Amino acid sequence: MIHQGALAPGVRIADLRIEACIAASPLGFEYLARADGDGAPCRLLEYLPAGLAERRGLQVSVRSGAAAVFDVGRRAFQLDADRFSLRRDDALAVVQRLLVEHGTAYLQMPWHDGPTLADEYRAGREAEPDDVRRWLVSLGRALGRLHRGGMVHGAVSAVRVRRRADGRVVLGAPESARWALAASLPGLIDATDPSLAPEQLLDPIQRARALGPWTDVYGLATIAHLAIAGELPPPAHDWRSALARPSLARFAGERWSAAMLVAIDRALSPDPASRPRTMDDFLAAMGLLERQAPPRAEATEASAPPAVPEQAPRATPTQSWHGSSPRWRWAVALLFSALAALAIWAALRPGAAAARGDVQRPSEMPVSEAVRNSG
Incomplete structure (x- = not known):
């Protein structure tokens, strides 16, 4: 079948030679092509939307005022090369190469x-x-x-x-x-x-x-x-x-x-x-x-939740004091008595009141000598 506007047999795209045009659509053409060397067949898709561009010789010429729209479609055409270039599954076709020539783009795919x-x-x-x-x-x-x-x-x-x-x-x-x-x-x-x-x-x-x-x-x-x-x-x-x-x-x-x-x-x-x-x-x-449901754990001793070990009750301050050694209790009592006696002596000794008058209280800011002299 002859498809108007398609590349003729024998035309080369990179290292591929067009053998026949096998399909045409408003988006472009599909070819059977063969590679140099081993002559392995491949499927070659050409981006050539009829409403936006036309072929002049081998070159694709974009119609006046259609360049922006043509480029939008070409980017989407090339996006398929990115999305389907990885082999995810044998049932999904893989884009082997993206070729950009003659003012347009081509996708090389395996032949079946x-x-x-x-x-x-x-x-x-x-x-x-x-x-x-x-x-x-x-x-x-x-x-x-x-x-x-x-x-x-x-x-x-x-x-x-x-x-x-x-x-x-x-x-x-x-x-x-x-x-x-x-x-x-x-x-x-x-x-x-x-x-x-x-x-x-x-x-x-x-x-x-x-x-x-x-x-x-x-x-x-x-x-x-x-x-x-x-x-x-x-x-x-x-x-x-x-x-x-x-x-x-x-x-x-x-x-x-x-x-x-x-x-x-x-x-x-x-x-x-x-x-x-x-x-x-x-x-x-x-x-x-x-659809397999997640396995359910069997109700066995091995799968049972681990038992929480019993903990001894924490001693209260009163229990700790009464449960301690008698020697420690006497030592603490004597220490508190000595501190109390020392505090009473310091408060009643002569000259203590005068000394307290010269000591700065913590809540007060220090006052300079000049301020004190001024009044």
Whole structure:
């Protein structure tokens, strides 16, 4: 398929050679590229929003007056390279490199040949319950790790989950630039996309406050709905259709457990507060994760609280005095008697009163000789 405005086969980006353009969107293009040397294939994403820039030769030229908005989107595009450059889980795609060339940016990602889950289930393939449970656990645990790191993916959908050759699945990057440019290019967000949770369609300020792990719970539940019912749920922007959606409980039986179907129905609620709050809660509600309660201490002698040793009662001053040695009692009495006699003698000796008249009392400030002489 020929995509208008895409790079032609053979064009080089750093040490990568473009082999074919495999997809196009209002945000840019996606290529199959190969590296020099070993010729290993990779997926290359190009940032080129059609409403803000155009290609002139190999160079990307920003339209007049659109430079500021173009840069906002490019920074968000590059932010995905920072957020997904670390390998957190095998079920999350990793951005291998960020390349800046020809006036724009490119993300290099691993190449996977397998189809997406959207391709599998839309082609009429009957879902195998064991396989569905496996990829639900794989994606749920991967997203749970992402959430515990303080991030929300925000683009969990069947078209972004690709099947690997060994049967495992991997979730691609979210393309954060779509949301950064949504106010300037409303066409980048498709409100009829069934994988979008209702809170994602709010204005940017409200949206930033409303997003959370429950948003990705909704996205994962839409894929489960597709696998079980053979179709995606109604778009969340249409509340009437969302509330009138037939329950998945009609599929309960030998293939699908009732508890799992009820949990998915709950995860598809238009009200975020009615959904499981975390991925672990969602997996546990479906019966795919065993939530272990903290071990309880057994009521044995070893686990019993240590006994407080008995302490001898503290002696009162009277008890201490009467319990002391008789010699010490006589010595103390004699000492107090001697001090009292000395004090009486000092007070009654001759000249004591005169001497007291010359002694400065502690509460008085010293008076200089000149002040005394003056009167």
